[in-house]
Amino acid sequence: MTLTIWIDLIYLLAAVAFIVALKGLSSPKQARNGNLLAAGAAIVAVGATFFNPEAQFSSHTTNLILAIVAMVLGAVIAVPVARMVKMTAMPQLVAIFNGVGGGAAALISITVFLQHSDSAAKPAVYTIAEVLLGLLIGCVSFSGSAIAFAKLQELMTGRPITYPAQQVINGLVGVAIVALALATLLTGSVTLMVITAVLSLVLGIIFVLPIGGADVPVLISLLNSFTGLAVAASGFTLDNNLLIIAGTLVGASGILLTRMMSKAMGRSLSNVLFSAFGSVVTAAGGADGTGETRQVKTGTPEDIGVLLAYARKVVIIPGYGLAVAQAQHTARELADLLMERGVEVFYAIHPVAGRMPGHMNVLLAEANVPYDELKEMDEANPEMATADVALVVGANDTVNPAAKNTPGSPIYGMPIINADEAEHVIFLKRSMRPGFAGIDNELLFNEKTTLLFGDAKDTLAKLVAGVQEA
Amino acid sequence: MSTTGILEFLTIFILAIFVGNEVVARVPSILHTPLMSGSNAIHGIVLVGAMIIMGTATGTAQIILGFFAVLLATLNIVGGFTVTDRMLEMFKSKPGDGPPRGGSKSKSADAEGGAK
Incomplete structure (x- = not known):
């Protein structure tokens, strides 16, 4: 029992450190220290989780070894990539690291859903609702970030990709996801849950397609905020205060940051997201042919x-x-x-x-x-x-x-x-x-x-x- | 979780929204990118959740899902902090020159001297 209290205290301290770190990141003098503080807090919190009775590592040695393998593998990939990538490629790198965070939140939701569907006891409605929320937002953030990465890396065109009745179709997909999520909630069906996840991935893609390359950074900031919210939802699912606080901090500050960024471009956020900026112009520029003559x-x-x-x-x-x-x-x-x-x-x-x-x-x-x-x-x-x-x-x-x-x-x-x-x-x-x-x-x-x-x-x-x- | 439990979590959630808004209220535009990157790293703490899931996973499907959750979360947290540090490192004029200078005049003068 006392171990649980100690671990909760460590999580609380880490949450406080994240708040202080975020404050530090907002001022040029404290930014680097702020980041180091957050990193230190994260290491301590992750270390403490090995001893968290909830994780049951003491009785699941295979799981413990696999977790360590996954962590080492992740660190071995992430550090060289983050160190070696050119400074100009920074935006797409942030997009990728954000996307995988959303993906992790979605995978947590899927696993918890499976655990509940295996167990005889029927979970409360809000428990499943939290799981589905994390799944939905995490999936949108994952696939959206992947497309944002492809646009910035010029794996695909940076121009807005539009099709007829785009907003209507995207809206219908959104409605379908909500309906499916409700059906999943009522039935507890694994199949419906998987379809909801797939459709959420699709939504992430079609949401990002009409956004032009120049606006993608604002979009990454928004997706960053989404991942924060997905992590907060995972926190509700796992009854974990640290995830709720850290995720919500990022979610709330991310939305504010996104608005500041679009303001710096002199446009509203909805204009950035829904106006397929730049698509009309291409046609106009081509018609004049001014550049040539x-x-x-x-x-x-x-x-x-x-x-x-x-x-x-x-x-x-x-x-x-x-x-x-x-x-x-x-x-x-x-x-x-x-x-x-x-x-x-x-x-x-x-x-x-x-x-x-x-x-x-x-x-x-x-x-x-x-x-x-x-x-x-x-x-x-x-x-x-x-x-x-x-x-x-x-x-x-x-x-x-x-x-x-x-x-x-x-x-x-x-x-x-x-x-x-x-x-x-x-x-x-x-x-x-x-x-x-x-x-x-x-x-x-x-x-x-x-x-x-x-x-x-x-x-x-x-x-x-x-x-x-x- | 009991109903009081969820209310407690909701309280924390709502208070955290206000804190999140408050701490970044006045950030200069030069720090928008590092701040985005830094907060990106902070949500990498989802790794704690991924570890708990991995520890309690039973059966092949859950274990595979848990493994990838831990892997992805590690990429997020390790990559996020590393790349943010690299960005902020650049704000220094020369090694050992202390943290990057803000608006204060005397500090900026130091920076100029240090860079030449």
Whole structure:
């Protein structure tokens, strides 16, 4: 008996540590300590579970060995993957780790359901309801995260996939799941439970299909919140306070975080989830064919090197192109060189630059760019009109003036960095291909804009040489 | 579980919703990604549930399900914390420079000095 109390106390302490850790993760100074605290608490809680009488490990040695094997296997896979994956692939990695968490919650629900259906005693209605809730949410999170991963990893198209009456069909699948879950609840049928699970997996897939690549990070945040709720449901099933508290914390904070992210893109969450953002545009862009026929001005690295070297104020606007080219170090080299010459340089960071909010900050921090040279959009925009050069490195949608002055545009209303207000705009781009949102950028055709085509890292290196010679 | 039992759990659940909302109320956008990743790791604590299920599993089907539940949950918790730490590690200017600096001016000046 006393052992149970000790273990419950350890679980309580772990829950408190998670709350403190989450608070720490919300402030730049405490973030890393917060994460380490949470990891430590998790290790202690998992260690204590080996001695938890509820787990019955003392009398089930085979189960104990299998559990250890599964844990070792999981750790052996997870650590190298998490350590070695490129920083640019971070969003899809988070999606996968989130998905497997949802999958674990769903498997717990299935197992508990089987245990109840094996036992003679009929469980209370709410017990089965909790099981089904965990199953449903866990399955949606699992398959949804898998599709989100495929979109970000470019295993499938990042464009929204739409079909006629999409929302109606998706809604009907949702209704069917609720009906099946109720039938499972009343009958206790294993077959019905399995069908409910399969249909929930389908719902996760069709829910994610119409969401465009640029919006997937917001979606991952939402799925993260879902997994939290699935874990909380597992906590109800297993009468475990730690799972309820940890799962609910993530569920509640995740929904808030999701809303903050969509707000940073200037859109509502329902707009992100249900508007198949970007699908209309593709058609429009194709119809105009503007990219092919209209004139753009290109320059040489030497010319632009001179322009930069004799500028007073240069604003670097990094985007995903900088990240994929791994050009953050070269960008910093260029910035340092310009600063040595007395040019005022700062980086203007759009909230959704890169592929997730804050992603660009992580990449620039990796290149040791000092924190105070990074300015968030609201801080940077008032200074854009006084900048001599706006150097756009691999960004596109986040500087597209259509967001301000083309009401029909799908990105209309999204806050942008006002690169168009600078005296000169330099675009470093791989090609004339439109950005992630799939729309043309008027700024490319503006007369004060000069384009430099090529890989961001190569082009930046040439600019460094250009500035050195100037 | 008795009816009072479920009420107790519901109470905890509802209070945790408020706490969850409160703790992340003012997070700067630069930390959105690490926060998402960190909370992703926290729900990996589902591993505790998976272990309990594995321990009580009887019969081949349950044992296989339990095994995969533990495996998936371990991937979530271990991968989640590792990747979050790697992200946050990048906020440091140089090794041993202490935790990443926030808005305070003096600290930022240190960062600049440290980076050059």
